[in-house]
Amino acid sequence: MIRIKDIAKLSGVSVGTVDRVIHKRGKVSDTAREKVEKVLDEINYTPNLLAKTLGSNKVYSIALLVPDPGQDPYWKLTMTGLDTAKQEWRPYHMDLQPYFFELESAQSFQYAAKELMENPPDAVVCAPIFLNEALAFFEQLDQQKIPYVQFNTMIPEVKPLSFIGQDAYQSGILGASLLHLVSKNQTGNQAILHIRENVQHSVHFREKERGFREYFRKLPQSQTVSSVIIEGEDMNTFEDKLIGAIKKENIKGLYIPTSSGATLTVDVLEKNGLGHISVVGYDLLKENIVLLKSGKIDFLIHQNPSRQVFRGIYHLANHLLFKKRSPEKELFPLEVITAENVDSYLEAILH
Amino acid sequence: MIRIKDIAKLSGVSVGTVDRVIHKRGKVSDTAREKVEKVLDEINYTPNLLAKTLGSNKVYSIALLVPDPGQDPYWKLTMTGLDTAKQEWRPYHMDLQPYFFELESAQSFQYAAKELMENPPDAVVCAPIFLNEALAFFEQLDQQKIPYVQFNTMIPEVKPLSFIGQDAYQSGILGASLLHLVSKNQTGNQAILHIRENVQHSVHFREKERGFREYFRKLPQSQTVSSVIIEGEDMNTFEDKLIGAIKKENIKGLYIPTSSGATLTVDVLEKNGLGHISVVGYDLLKENIVLLKSGKIDFLIHQNPSRQVFRGIYHLANHLLFKKRSPEKELFPLEVITAENVDSYLEAILH
DNA sequence: GTGAAAGCGCTAACAA
DNA sequence: TTGTTAGCGCTTTCAC
Numbered sequence: 234m235i236r237i238k239d240i241a242k243l244s245g246v247s248v249g250t251v252d253r254v255i256h257k258r259g260k261v262s263d264t265a266r267e268k269v270e271k272v273l274d275e276i277n278y279t280p281n282l283l284a285k286t287l288g289s290n291k292v293y294s295i296a297l298l299v300p301d302p303g304q305d306p307y308w309k310l311t312m313t314g315l316d317t318a319k320q321e322w323r324p325y326h327m328d329l330q331p332y333f334f335e336l337e338s339a340q341s342f343q344y345a346a347k348e349l350m351e352n353p354p355d356a357v358v359c360a361p362i363f364l365n366e367a368l369a370f371f372e373q374l375d376q377q378k379i380p381y382v383q384f385n386t387m388i389p390e391v392k393p394l395s396f397i398g399q400d401a402y403q404s405g406i407l408g409a410s411l412l413h414l415v416s417k418n419q420t421g422n423q424a425i426l427h428i429r430e431n432v433q434h435s436v437h438f439r440e441k442e443r444g445f446r447e448y449f450r451k452l453p454q455s456q457t458v459s460s461v462i463i464e465g466e467d468m469n470t471f472e473d474k475l476i477g478a479i480k481k482e483n484i485k486g487l488y489i490p491t492s493s494g495a496t497l498t499v500d501v502l503e504k505n506g507l508g509h510i511s512v513v514g515y516d517l518l519k520e521n522i523v524l525l526k527s528g529k530i531d532f533l534i535h536q537n538p539s540r541q542v543f544r545g546i547y548h549l550a551n552h553l554l555f556k557k558r559s560p561e562k563e564l565f566p567l568e569v570i571t572a573e574n575v576d577s578y579l580e581a582i583l584h
Numbered sequence: 585m586i587r588i589k590d591i592a593k594l595s596g597v598s599v600g601t602v603d604r605v606i607h608k609r610g611k612v613s614d615t616a617r618e619k620v621e622k623v624l625d626e627i628n629y630t631p632n633l634l635a636k637t638l639g640s641n642k643v644y645s646i647a648l649l650v651p652d653p654g655q656d657p658y659w660k661l662t663m664t665g666l667d668t669a670k671q672e673w674r675p676y677h678m679d680l681q682p683y684f685f686e687l688e689s690a691q692s693f694q695y696a697a698k699e700l701m702e703n704p705p706d707a708v709v710c711a712p713i714f715l716n717e718a719l720a721f722f723e724q725l726d727q728q729k730i731p732y733v734q735f736n737t738m739i740p741e742v743k744p745l746s747f748i749g750q751d752a753y754q755s756g757i758l759g760a761s762l763l764h765l766v767s768k769n770q771t772g773n774q775a776i777l778h779i780r781e782n783v784q785h786s787v788h789f790r791e792k793e794r795g796f797r798e799y800f801r802k803l804p805q806s807q808t809v810s811s812v813i814i815e816g817e818d819m820n821t822f823e824d825k826l827i828g829a830i831k832k833e834n835i836k837g838l839y840i841p842t843s844s845g846a847t848l849t850v851d852v853l854e855k856n857g858l859g860h861i862s863v864v865g866y867d868l869l870k871e872n873i874v875l876l877k878s879g880k881i882d883f884l885i886h887q888n889p890s891r892q893v894f895r896g897i898y899h900l901a902n903h904l905l906f907k908k909r910s911p912e913k914e915l916f917p918l919e920v921i922t923a924e925n926v927d928s929y930l931e932a933i934l935h
Numbered sequence: 936g937t938g939a940a941a942g943c944g945c946t947a948a949c950a951a
Numbered sequence: 952t953t954g955t956t957a958g959c960g961c962t963t964t965c966a967c
Contacts, residue, residue, distance in 0.1 A: 234677070236944055247954045252946070260952055282675035283638040284944035290959045324633030324906065326585065400928060407924040417769065448924075540935075555675065566935060567928040569920035573758040573799075577751060578917040584891075584935065587960055598938040603962070611936055635960035641943045642962095 235278050243276075244268040255280075282555050286325065293553045294328040295546055296354035298345060298370075300362060301333040306518045307492040307538060308336070311360075314542035317583050322550055329546065330354065339363040346370045355553055357381040358545040361388050364436075380552055382545040382559075385538065386437045395548045395559040397541050399567055401437050404534060405444025405490075407567050408513045411532040412486040413448070416511040421485030423449060424459040424478065428471075428494040441490045459484060472501045485510060492516040492536075499529045517570065517578060526572050533575075535568035540583055586629050594627075595619040606631075633906055637676060644904045645679040646897055647705035649696060649721075651713060652684040657869045658843040658889060659687070662711075665893035668934050673901055680897065681705065690714040697721045706904055708732040709896040712739050715787075731903055733896040733910075736889065737788045746899045746910040748892050750918055752788050755885060756795025756841075758918050759864045762883040763837040764799070767862040772836030774800060775810040775829065779822075779845040792841045810835060823852045836861060843867040843887075850880045868921065868929060877923050884926075886919035891934055 237255075241248045246265050253259045254269040255278075261269075302309040312331075319329050334345040342363045349357070350373065357374060361367030361383050371391045374381050384397040412423055425445050427438065442460070449456040459482040463471050475498065478484065487510060489495045495514030502510055513532045514521055524530040548559035570578060588606075592599045597616050604610045605620040606629075612620075653660040663682075670680050685696040693714045700708070701724065708725060712718030712734050722742045725732050735748040763774055776796050778789065793811070800807040810833040814822050826849065829835065838861060840846045846865030853861055864883045865872055875881040899910035921929060 234944095238944075248945085249947090249954060249956095250952085253953090256946095262952060265953080279674065281638070281677075281944050283634045284959090285946080287632070287634045287638055287943090287959050287961090288945035288947085290946085323630065326632075403924070403928060407922070410922060410924045414765065560933065563933055564928060564931050566919070566932045567925040568917070569922065569925060571758070571761065571920065573754070573761045574918040574920060577754060577915060580915050581917045582911065582914055584917060585960095589960075592938095599961085600938055600963090601936085604937090607962095613936060616936075632960050635943090636962080638943050638945090638959090639961035640963085 234281070235276055236281070240269065240272050240276070240278060244272040286554055292326045292328060293356070293550070294330060294354040295356045295358065295549050295553075296349050297329065297331040297542065297546075298342075298349060298357060298359040299331060299333060299542070300336040300360065303333075305336050305493065306520075307516055308360075310517070310538045311542045312539075313583065314539035315546070317539070318543050318546040318550075322546070325550065325554055327550055327554075328354075334362075336362065339366050342366045343369075346373075353377060353379060355379065356394075356549040358542060358549065359383055360385045362386060364388065380549060382548055384541045384545050385536075388436070392561075394552060395545070395561060395563060397545050397548075397563045397565070399536055399565050401440035402444040402447075404567050405441040405446075405488075406448045407444075407569070408441070408488045408490070408532075408534060409445045409448030411534075411569065412488055412511055412513045413452070415513075415531045416486040419485040419509070419511070421483045422459055423456065423486045423488065424461055424482065424484045425488045425490070426475070426494060426498060427460065427462045428489070428491050428497065429464060438490050445488055468497075471497065472504075475501055476505050476507075479507060479510065487512050489514045492518055492521070495524065495530055495533075496520040499524050503529070517575070522575055522579070525570065525575055528572065531571075533570040535570050535578065537565055537568065541565065543583055585632070586627055587632070591620065591623050591627070591629060595623040637905055643677045643679055644707070644901070645681060645705040646707045646709065646900050646904075647700050648680065648682040648893065648897075649693075649700060649708060649710040650682060650684060650893070651687040651711065654684075656687050656844065657871070658867055659711075661868070661889045662893045663890075664934065665890035665895075666897070668890070669894050669897040669901075673897070676901065676905055678901055678905075679705075685713075687713065690717050693717045693721075697724075704728060704730060706730065707745075707900040709893060709900065710734055711736045713737060715739065718742075731900060733899055735892045735896050736887075739787070743912075745903060746896070746912060746914060748896050748899075748914045748916070750887055750916050752791035753795040753798075755918050756792040756797075756839075757799045758795075758920070759792070759839045759841070759883075759885060760796045760799030762885075762920065763839055763862055763864045764803070766864075766882045767837040770836040770860070770862070772834045773810055774807060774837045774839065775812055775833065775835045776839045776841070777826070777845060777849060778811065778813045779840070779842050779848065780815060789841050796839055819848075822848065823855075826852055827856055827858075830858060830861065838863050840865045843869055843872070846875065846881055846884075847871040850875050854880070868926070873926055873930070876921065876926055879923065882922075884921040886921050886929065888916055888919065892916065894934055 237248050237251050241251045250265050251269055253261045254266050299311055300308040302312050332345045332349045335341040343366050380394045382395045383393045387396055425442050446458050449458050461478045463474055492515045512530045514530050515534050516536055521533055525533055551557035588599050588602050592602045601616050602620055604612045605617050650662055651659040653663050683696045683700045686692040694717050731745045733746045734744045738747055776793055797809050800809050812829045814825055843866045863881045865881050866885050867887055872884055876884055902908035
């Protein structure tokens with residue numbers, strides 16, 4: 234193993250100078266630089282990262298900006314990722330601090346972002362639910378040269394260190410194919426169900442819908458897809474609207490892109506004797522798991538939110554600590570969950 | 585952050601003594617020990633792992649004992665895991681060395697194991713394909729107190745630091761359910777296809793079969809499952825046997841638990857105009873991916889061999905370096921791959 | 936048994 | 952612009 238000391242000796246300068254050349258810091262004469270660079274070219278120097286972090290003796294902080302886990306079961310899952318990351322990075326004295334905002338309030342996003350910036354962290358992991366507010370926040374981070382990772386929702390306007398999430402379009406295609414498969418024997422139409430998505434960043438859901446429709450459009454016997462949109466909060470309205478649409482459009486299969494939508498929907502279906510309608514939902518929420526096991530949901534697609542934050546932290550920590558390069562995008566696999574493999578996912582350590 | 589130095593000062597001894605107490609090494613007087621332990625009880629000391637590894641300046645070596653990746657596409661996948669692990673652990677000067685044996689020769693396993701032990705590593709990751717030979721090897725490791733992880737195949741007789749793999753029984757159930765789903769519209773029977781499995785550790789395959797049969801037995805209208813066993817090497821015999829069985833038993837769906845079996849099978853099916861038969865296979869082999877995309881295989885179940893070795897190394901490295909405890913078992917999720925999500929798996933970084 | 940001190944490879948402050 | 956040196960927190964050796 235070659236050390237800085239060795240390079241110094243080989244090039245006839247001191248360790249200080251070698252350090253300066255390697256990290257382009259301070260002033261170095263051209264002659265000295267050339268000597269060092271020559272040696273560097275010939276050998277294959279890899280710095281000892283342990284010594285590096287130990288020597289600089291710094292505590293890094295990474296802040297998380299995510300929806301309040303207490304308000305939504307999907308976002309609650311992200312906390313597992315945070316906890317795991319905390320454990321994993323403890324030896325490096327990495328300080329991980331979450332900041333929460335309300336899922337339905339853009340203002341609370343701003344507020345949380347402001348609080349976060351009161352003592353600026355070294356890096357940020359953020360779920361940019363509110364487009365405009367997120368853009369403003371990211372701009373602020375850019376200005377202060379604070380690196381950040383965006384996850385869950387893809388905002389193409391910014392260039393974070395890394396985006397982490399899934400291909401929403403392809404996710405829609407997958408959902409469509411599963412629904413198609415499972416409802417082959419029934420006659421009727423397919424529908425996509427939008428439940429109170431307006432508040433959340435909609436590109437994500439629009440992409441899912443596009444994929445979903447595309448799949449059925451491309452089928453040998455092209456099918457049309459209905460779209461049921463439920464905006465209000467009122468459960469009665471919800472039921473009326475849903476049942477009305479099902480009857481009117483003769484719907485045999487429902488694709489529900491919001492994690493918590495499936496439970497609401499299945500309740501209504503059961504109540505109205507429409508249990509035969511196929512359902513594809515998202516994510517391993519407790520309620521979804523129960524419904525999957527009892528056959529009331531046919532498939533779930535796993536977005537793995539806990540791993541999304543885990544990997545976000547991973548990339549930032551590697552960036553800060555080890556100057557490692559992160560991929561621009563880390564797209565997660567689109568995981569298909571059935572009654573038969575759901576337990577294997579629950580047992581699995583954050584994977 | 586509390587340091588050993590602080591503890592020394594608090595308990596009125598030297599850092600050397602504190603070190604001895606913490607690691608139970610060397611001789612310490614009872615009075616000194618008590619003083620240190622008292623302080624240790626009161627504060628919450630977490631050692632700085634960077635300093636620890638840097639200070640001890642040791643290079644750990646982990647050996648891999650796996651089937652020759654050149655001989656089998658499934659095992660080739662494990663090499664990705666090794667490469668990723670190599671990168672990940674480079675800062676810790678972890679030396680990762682693979683040893684290969686032939687998939688069809690128990691003797692070569694012994695030979696490779698012997699070679700491996702010629703300069704004993706600090707830990708071992710092993711795929712115990714050959715039961716007896718593996719047992720002997722593990723015993724040797726136990727004697728020399730070399731920790732090891734077993735992956736892919738579960739041998740219950742030994743207690744490694746960790747077992748990594750999947751629940752084979754449940755995997756069979758999953759395979760059955762997928763086959764059932766996809767062949768619902770056809771009439772006929774289901775079959776499990778054993779291709780030259782005899783050489784590999786068979787518990788694994790037996791468990792898969794048990795799960796597969798169990799699923800169909802438990803169905804409301806219980807179905808029987810045929811079993812086609814092909815032992816020889818000869819492709820002609822293979823074809824005759826397979827086609828014979830399909831015709832005789834009126835088979836509509838085939839479950840093929842060996843990764844490379846699906847390709848052979850689909851070739852024969854196509855050639856004989858039996859493309860309508862449903863197929864569920866295993867793993868993301870190149871050939872399987874092509875067949876999946878073209879609809880000739882309906883589902884693949886992913887065993888994620890690359891991640892299996894990656895995690896094996898992960899546990900051992902943590903054990904050696906940081907004295908972290910590993911789970912006795914790390915069961916991987918049973919991942920369902922379809923034509924629609926296969927690309928998302930290929931793009932995904934080792935996940 | 937115990938303490939003092941010299942490393943591990945790097946960073947950063949300081950002196951020249 | 953350079954070289955020297957004192958850390959970082961721990962391990963390990965050596966003298967007492």
